[in-house]
Amino acid sequence: MPRRDPPINRVVLTLALVALVTWLSLPLGSIAPNRIVPGTAYTIAAAIGWPLALVSCLPLLGLLALAWRPGRLGYPLALGLTLLLLLALPAWLALMAVRHLDPELPQARLGIGAAWWLALFWLSLLLIELRSRLALAGWRLALLMLPVAVGWWVAAGWLEPLALWQELSGRRGAFLEAVVDHLLLVGGAVGSSLVVGAAIALAMRQNPRIERLGFALLNFLQTIPSLALFGLLLAPLAWLASRFEWLAGLGVSGIGWAPAFLALLGYSLLPMVRNTFVALSEVDPGVLEAARGMGMSRGQVFRQVRLPLALPVVLEGVRITTVQAIGLTAVAALIGAGGLGTFIFQGLGQAAMDLVLLGALPILAMALAADALLGALTRRLDHRTDLAAGAAP
Amino acid sequence: MSMALLTRWSAPLVWLGLLLALAVGGEWLEPLLRWSEPEARRVLYPQADLLTLLLRHVQVVAIASGLAVVIGVGAAILVTRPGGRDFLPLVAQFASMGQTFPPVAVLALAVPVLGFGTWPIIVALLLYGLLPIVRNTLAGLEGLDPAIEEAARGMGMGGGQRLWQVELPLAAPIILAGIRTSVTVNIATAALGATVGASNLGAPIIAGIVNGNTAYILQGAVLIGLLALAVDSLFSRLLPARQ
Structure with a gap:
């Protein structure tokens, strides 16, 4: 019609x-x-x-x-x-x-x-x-x-x-530090989950038992509320830090960045592993057949065919994980991890709503910006839409 | 027959039973909780009994998800009718924006408008849960075979009849799957409401973090996890088995 x-x-x-x-x-x-x-x-x-x-x-x-x-x-x-x-x-x-x-x-x-x-x-x-x-x-x-x-x-x-401006001008240094802390935690968690997630996904492709076990474990991890996961890591990490001095020397303790980082990593793994796994599994067998027929070695097929085809789907996982981690890092302020959530919870405690805004608005902006940028990058790398976009000047 | 029915519903029943047992008989678990926190003065969350918190938790999720279903499915139906098609890109975009907004930020922004208590978390959950419902309803309604539509029209069905008797029943499994994702995610996210004074299963978790008491955190976390498992397995019985 x-x-x-x-x-x-x-x-x-x-x-x-x-x-x-x-x-x-x-x-x-x-x-x-x-x-x-x-x-x-x-x-x-x-x-x-x-x-x-x-x-x-x-x-x-x-x-x-x-x-x-x-x-x-x-x-x-x-x-x-x-x-x-x-x-x-x-x-x-x-x-x-x-x-x-x-x-x-x-x-x-x-x-x-x-x-x-x-x-x-x-x-x-x-x-x-x-x-x-x-x-x-x-x-x-x-x-x-x-x-x-x-x-x-x-x-x-x-x-x-x-x-909003007055709240900021009083704590310009603390604000900058919070933004940097927030970005570092998000970047660290997403970066390591990409590496660890890819390793897990590759292992899962080798062995269906690892696949079942891995997905069951990661799915279970997601049912634990973020708030609880942060809290549950407090005691074990405090114990570890008291047992091993070198850990305490690294700054690991029950509160602070260490439990926040581990919880963020745990939450980021499921979307990352799922997308990487799907990306590596769902390549058209005909395409692989053709690549092998052209005399490509296993390594060449992986690097030149599988990886470029998988990249947009993996990036989609990175986008989901990043947006999720930006929000979860705000919650991590409750266990002393720093970041912009500090202002939210401070403001809520003092009933100073402008301070709450000072924390919440940049978090919102970060999430929207990460979503838009990574979304645009994914569309750029997606070869199917690339052809359509190439037709237009 | 009744035996088959029982085995079919056994998983949700087991989860529900475990959930209620833990919510009502928390005292029996004291020795177990004591093991996680040997030095603490108390290991059972003292502020409110767990059953009340559980019911409040269910209430918040039910209100938020109910509203999300009405708004999400309603909007998706409207924009797939000939009259509302202009609004389709806008509604799809808005729903995906809703999930980009971190629930903590929405929660914090809702407090100045709605005050402390239960309403901010309902708004945050509603916004966060909208995307899976809208996306799946759109996919379900748009993905129908045009031949079926044509046949229904040929049988003399009007627009409303086609919607209720053909389109919605056929799209129901996909729509239900969207609602399932939305509800299970919201059960875990609702715990955040405790940071702005809503009393639900997040309250023991917050108390545990503030007092450094792992036993409190465990009580909240285990009940939320069981609730999520119970609801998820209920949904999986409602959905037809996947091939």
């Missing part, structure tokens, strides 16, 4: 309409006199006045009109308007700060409200829709996002009263 394009783009229409409603009705931000007291919330009209609030809606109204009649030029224009809306997002907060923050109160801080976060969310969904309509390559979209990133970077200078 041929699909005819409907005259109205209902996706853009719905998203723009919902964005308009949430933008006008929910609080844009809140002003709090200090760190602990909950702030007073302001909608956009109360925050920057009706005239400016209406100005802030104009691009959304433009999007509604374009969604109604998306002509040839409609989609590029809609993309431009969406980028403009994204670019302007920090400016409304800055305006609100100028209007409502009392210069007499240096402790006062500006919290970001639901309308702002939801606007960011709807605009991201709009970008996804417009990108698929325009069949835009990933790097082109990244290039188009560059002005937005620069704009936000400039705007960060005006947003000093932002609560």
